[in-house]
Amino acid sequence: MTIATSGLHHVTAIAGDPQRNADFYLRTLGLRLVKSTVNFDDPGTYHLYYGDGSGKPGTLLTFFPWKGAPKGRRGTGQATTTSFSVPESSIGWWKQHLGDLGVTTSEVRNRDGEDALTFLDPDGLALSLVAHPQGDPREPWDNGIVPAEHGIRGLHSVELSVASEDATAEMLSGLGLTATAQDGNRFRFAAGEGGPGTYVDVRVDPAVAQGLVAAGTVHHVAWRAPDETTQANWRGELLEAGVNVTSILDRQYFRSIYFREPGGTLLEIATDEPGFTADEPLLELGRALKLPPWLEPDRESIEAMLPKLDLPSGNNPEQSPA
Template structure:
């Protein structure tokens, strides 16, 4: 069988203030802003992309910052925590760094064979840092965080469900994930070759409240596929399994289909190409506002309505 899904491509969330969002992910976590564009469906709102130096699939966290958006609520039917991979020796560095910026954290905790920290961004978005020795992806030297301590990319996404059977069936029977570990009410699945960036944890949480979307909520999680051809193949499999994926949508940097998993979480399948260097060189990623060609005639009006952002590591 062809490998159709490689792991996580990106995670997209909601925020309430664009500059505070940049301050957290670029300033504190040390991610690179790899793309500054707009919400294609609401051009008066930024779409901000953070990732590693090259914007590699599996490292990309994106946000729609709606000014003044009310805070959401974590619960069932939601991706509640996005975990990043960090080098095993960097745990104390990150604990000290979070304290220095006044970011409360919980942990270190143990899960499976991992040690991790848990905290939230300024809007309540759930973030974890998982220390592990197996991740060989390169770090990015942003001039403030030593490269030997820097974030490598995603490790895991956690899905809270009140009935896991149909979600598990989708992951294993259609999306080519395999069960690799379980602990109490947490079940870990991996895609492709496995390892950091391929893990999906499904949490059986029948007694939690239903999630409410708002600032701090994850909008959707995207899974990586190699090409337009593999995307169409997984789309056909979804259709034949009773799901209703959208038509293929052009997101400039990747092509996308979307569908709801049985617990209500929005899933996306995103192609790896064409990538984030399609409209600006690697060395200047994220430095200018990039618009799809159909919005270029409105550039002056769009830019005038958006706040000026400063992206600096701290």
């Protein structure tokens, strides 16, 4: 293929209770809720977007939270770990911070020259904080909960679990990623020049059972396209290559196409445009429930189905801190 992604756009996972989910990602990890909307295919549930102050592509972890959702199972055919980027000097702070809040973490481990700390969110989603030795120039969300000097900079990488690597590696190469390292049964690919926000690690283990996508697992991984024209051209190339890819879908804040890599993980190509300020000001991101035009006639019934969310006042900087 002639088009190459510049890196990760977002990761979307499934959660249980939406308030518990919001409490963890806003109050424990210190991210910002940049959009509160609904699953366009199932408007009876939220779609919550967490990221940096403006929700830049490459900083976003999003959730479909269903209260009472069955527990998923990590395994092959899934993205099994989602990693965030933090400053190299902050790993010790995060270990202490998470421990103080009752979150069990691993010991700090070094791999590929990067220190990493792993843990689970309240639904069992596998997360990692990774410190890249060359640093990460992206600005954190300064919310008054996590000190800015330790704040999460954005996504670092995702790990895909597969039974066999060859076909998956071929598709990742077709998306413009380059194989950069191997550590046993783990292969690293990077978009562009590499660095935090560009990596995908492919872990090969044919003995691991197939994963089950439900609460505590990743639904899909999205890669960046700069605009709709590039995305449309990319879709054409995927179709020519025999990939079963969806039509272009309007997600309000980006346009999306979806397809599966040969190992089973659902992938998306999402546009950088138009972004999260398309329907509300920067300072008010995430405060109100936003619906696409085709769901606005049903707003009253949709709002009646959704539980109210208690957000920290720091999510909107013009409010007085609680």
